[in-house]
Amino acid sequence: MHPTPSISRDLPFHPGPFGTFTEGLDYAARGDTGFNFYSARGELTAVLPYRELRERAIAAARGLIRSGLARGARMVLIADTVPDFMVLFAACQYAGLLPVPVALPTGLGGRDSYIATLRRQIQSCGAAAAMAPAELLDYLKEAAAGTSATVVGSAAEFLALPDDGAELRPFAADESCYLQFSSGSTRFPKGIDVPQRALMANAHAIAIDGLGLVPGDRAVSWLPLYHDMGLVGFMLSPLLSQVTVDYLATRDFARRPLMWPTLISQNRATLSYSPTFGYDLCSRRVSEGRLATPDLDLSCWRIAGIGGDMIQPHVLERFGAAFASCRFDPKAFLPSYGMAEAVLAISFSPRNQGMLTDAVDRGRLAEEGRAVPADPRSDDSRRFVLCGRPLTGHVAEIRGEDGEVLPDRMIGRLFVKGPSLMAGYYGQPEETARVLSADGWLDTGDLGYSLDGALVITGRAKDLIIIAGRNIWPQDLEWSVEESLDLKRNDACAFSIEGPEGQEQVVMLVVSRQTDAAERETLRQGAQSLLQRAHGIEARIALVGPRDIPHTSSGKIARARAKAAYLAGHFQEGGADAAPSR
Known part of the structure; x- marks a missing residue:
């Protein structure tokens, strides 16, 4: 078994835009790239070329159709970092079913709490079917009991369904693609309805505006596939650009975080992303003398993205110092801003410039709502990271309490507009109207200011708490x-x-x-x-x-x-x- 290559021999690099997910997969399947899966010890455990993903997905789609699931029905998928999840996600696209990726248990929370959350998600989207890894099937069955989800099984059971005689019914460009549960309240979950057109627009903008993809780029990810940064950033977008991805399961990263940079070095990956806490965890392990691979070479890592939580400058600086001997270039840092309601990305900082920060006076920030420049060495200053300009075709406004657009350095509420926005919260028109206006402006719920066209996020207007990348x-x-x-x-x-x-x-x-x-x-x-x-x-x-x-x-x-x-x-x-x- 060998990992898929970083470039296809006979297929031209084409980062979209495609009309639909299935169009993108049909194209990627003509090449040699794909997904590779590694253990906590760095052993290659599975390989899923895009060609094989398409073949297996089409067979599974026919089985799902034969099972009697109606077109447009929702299918909850517990999103483990394994090939079967990806096959069933893609199968839903060919079968005209709406996949709904949901989280694995954290390992720290209780069984009853997880089952209750899963049940609410099933009820919220009115799922007709639900899939779990075999080890979680009892959890899923208990959560689905008495709900609309009457077709419940393990991944293996769904993949074994008879697949003969069913005609495919893929989604069209003007239809939905998947539901993404917002990572906020588990008691009142909101399924974000992501249209095909929005995913295609965001994936293309990420590839061109954000990452500047080139033939031969290769990604490494440990991000969970039920979160928008993992699902869109390191499964859907790479596939739609024919980029190979090497995966380390999130739980394995938590156990052995240095396997992340090790895989980057070993496979000569160029792209990887993490919330701030991932960089923090790695640099702390290095400071503890736990650099397991002395010959680590990170000179290949050209995009070290940061997103998913408030970016902490000192953490990234500590990471840069810890891995300087491994030839990590701090100019690779690429701060960005986004949210699932915009599929994933809203803005990126400029490439090859590293992390750009703005030091402001703490007191005046709190008292006046104004980001007044200050000496970064002063105890009375606070540094914020610039998250760059909105993607092409997208616009952002910082608005005051009366809705007026504020000038640079005035703190206000961030609104965005563009082709990547959600259709709304599934089945919740009132919640949708609360954040998405009739003329297409999304209230992000975040606070910040603009600086020469760049967005600077200072906090959340809503009460959301983010701990180690988790929204609570x-x-x-x-x-x-x-x-x-x-x-x-x-x-x-x-x-x-x-x-x-x-x-x-x-x-x-x-x-x-x-x-x-x-x-x-x-x-x-x-x-x-x-x-x-x-x-x-x-x-x-x-x-x-x-x-x-x-x-x-x-x-x-x-x-x-x-x-x-x-x-x-x-x-x-x-x-x-x-x-x-x-």
């Missing part, structure tokens, strides 16, 4: 604690703060009505343990009095005010020694 809604954390610890509604308030090294840290205020120190400590530890078990996060817990959590006039928790009070020192962390405030 504070409501999910609050509800878990309230329900599990038998607290009253609105007795918990979650938000994030900036940790000592710029990373996000979850804080939760929990109302305690106990006066006994031991009981209070039990409550604190119970909340902390639950958040670890059910959500896989570490949180600071501060016990507060019954009237200490601020609320809006309509009775909603005012998280911004709670966060400000916490940072001002109004609440104490701890249990046994922290008394309720009066």
Whole structure:
């Protein structure tokens, strides 16, 4: 078994745009490139050339059609980094079924929590069918029981369906391509309806504007395929540009992060992406003396992309220093900005310039909403990373509270418009209308400013928390604690703060009505343990009095005010020694 090559011998490089996904796969299948899968130890475990992907997908599509699934039906696919997931995703395209990639268990959360989330996703999209890896099939069956998903099985079972006699019915250019669940609330999931035209537009813009693809480019990825950066950035877009991709499963990257740069070096890859925390994890392993491959050569890595969370400049600088001896060029850093509601990418910084930053005065940023330049060496400054100009055909505006377009360096809410936007949230017209205007402007929910045409993201207007690349809604954390610890509604308030090294840290205020120190400590530890078990996060817990959590006039928790009070020192962390405030 040998990995697919980086370039096809007889097929001209053609990064689109194609009319549909199936048109793109039909073209890529004429060449020699494809997907390769590696173990945590760097062993090649499977190879899936695009030619074979197409053949297997068409056979599987006929089986899905023969099973009686109606055209347009939704099929939930638990997205493991294995060939079978990719085959069934592509099979859905040829069968006219709408694939819905969903997450694997994190390994840290509880079984019941995962099954409940999976059930909500099935119900939200009205799935008719659902697939799981064999080891998760019992989870899926329990989640699907009593729902619209009546055709449930393992990947092997779906791939073994009889495939004779069925006529293919692929999606047309004006139809949908897939549903992507937003990585926000798991209690009220929203399926982003991604049209074929939007995927084609975004994939082409990524290839040309963003990455500047050339024949022979090769990618390496450990990103999960249920997330837009993994699915679009390192499965769909490379396929639509005939680029070979080498995969390391996300769980294997977590165990052995240095296998990521090792694969880049070994296979002479030119493209790879990560949220900031991936670069952080690697540089920390190097600082611990754990560079397993002394002859690592990263001079081939021309695009080291960053996205998926707030970009932390000092982390990337530390990575550059840690791998300087391996010939990593910091000019390869390519900050970008995007979101699943825009398929994936909205803007890219210029290539071959590395990470560009803007140092601003912290105080004036908070007080005036203005990014006033400051000395980057000053303790009163904060650096933000420039995420570049919007993709060709896309426009962005920074707007004030009254909807007016703001000048450079004024903080406002970011709106974007262009051919890559979603059709809407599947089956949720009210939620769609809340963020997508009739004239095509998407409210990203993010805050930032413009600087000579480049976008600078400063935070999120919404309450979304991002920890190590994971998007977490504070409501999910609050509800878990309230329900599990038998607290009253609105007795918990979650938000994030900036940790000592710029990373996000979850804080939760929990109302305690106990006066006994031991009981209070039990409550604190119970909340902390639950958040670890059910959500896989570490949180600071501060016990507060019954009237200490601020609320809006309509009775909603005012998280911004709670966060400000916490940072001002109004609440104490701890249990046994922290008394309720009066």
